[in-house]
Amino acid sequence: MILTVTPNPSLDRTYEVPSLARGEVLRATGDRVDPGGKGVNVSRAVAAAGVRTTAVLPLGGAPGTLLAELLGAQGVDVTAVSIAGQTRSNVSLAEPDGTLTKINAPGPELTPEESALLLDTVRTCSGDAAWIACCGSLPRGLAPAWYADLVARAHAAGARVALDTSGPALLAALPAHPDVIKPNARELAEAVGRPLSTLGDVVKAAEELRSLGAGAVLASLGVDGQLLVSAEGTHYGTAPVPPARVRSNVGAGDATLAGFLIAGGTGPTALASALTHGAAAVQLPGSAMPTPSDLHPTEVHLTEDLPLDLPLSEPATL
Incomplete structure (x- = not known):
């Protein structure tokens, strides 16, 4: 079982538009509403693969209720922590060439009591979890x-931890030794405090974060593929997707982690699976997660x- 924790989930509304013109009235050619948040997307992709998953989420208001209903319909078990605030809604505008414009709401503020309850709920649910994926920004x-x-508590319960966050939250978590972290190139550059221009720069940055406590680094490099740096060695892979087949990259990194x-x-087997899932996700609308029929492992x-x-x-700058 894969348990996911998303401290700041959302409803993701995606509109497909012919082009984005500032100040104009835009007519969408398609729209969809999906459960949102990085850990939420990981659970959705895991469930689509037929693997059991539980999503631990702080939920509030009508958006929170709808989010839980949408996840249940996709085969995701939801353990909700009720909060006083209202779950946020995010908006994405997707253009035909794959360009995506996102508007992310800040989300509710959690009280100390809600924060403690969220941690306790993760502990309660983690008994049979092989992995706990802790994902997204902190509210x-x-x-x-x-x-x-959370990482320390998960390890005490005997679970391995995958962490997908950035900024101060990522750096603060490294001494707790998460088993794998999944930054993109920009987040890596921010973590080490310098720009990254080549694959060699990314390798050095990943090794630096491992020296600070990360067990392994799975770095998403967009069209340049993915890099895995761990105690087992360094592996690099690509899964090219023709630009004409790219529909949306919302959730592609989350599908990669799943x-x-x-x-x-x-x-390397896990890296190949990550590449396959990420490549499939960018060819789907909105933040739809790939099913087994969408996967093409031979292209990795x-x-x-x-x-x-x-x-x-796309060199990663600070």
């Missing part, structure tokens, strides 16, 4: 060290002969 009311506390954990969360290319001087298509 107002939770200190940067909140994830560090694929990685479904395949065991370690080594792995190598241990790292092209360290390979320039990143």
Whole structure:
């Protein structure tokens, strides 16, 4: 069982528009509402693969009720922590060329009592979890060290922890030794305090975060693929998607993490699964998660002969 924790979930509303023109009235050619939040998306992708998953979520108001209903319809078990605030709603505008404009609401502020209850709920639900995926930004009311506390509690319960967050929350959690972290290139650059221009730069940054406590680093590099740096070695892979087939990258990183954990969360086999799931996700509308029929493993290319001087298509700046 894979347990996910999303401290700041959302309802994600995605509108497909012919083009984005500031100040104009835009007519959508398609729209959808999905459960949102990084851990929520991981659970959705895990459930789509037929693996059991539980999503622990702080939920409030009508949006929270709808979010839980949508997840239940997708086969995700929801353990809700009731909060006084209202679950946020996010909006994405997707253009035909794959360009995505997102508006993320700040979300509710959790009280100290709600924060403590959320931690206790994770502990209660983690008894049979093989992995606990802790994902996303922290809502107002939770200190940067909140994830560090959660990682320590998860390890005490015997579960492995995958952490997908950034900024102060990521750095504060590293001394607690999360088993794997999943930053993108920009988040890596922010964590080490310098720009990253080549694959070699990414490798060095990942090794630096491992020296600070991360067990493994699964780095998402967009069109440049993914890099896995762990005690087992360094592996790099790509799964090219033609631009014409890209519909939305919302949740693609979350599908990547789900694929990685479904395949065991370690080594090149898990990396290949991560690539397959991420490539499938960008070809789906909104934040739809791939099902087994969407996956094409033969399109994945792995190598241990790292092209360290390979320039990143989108260099990560601070």
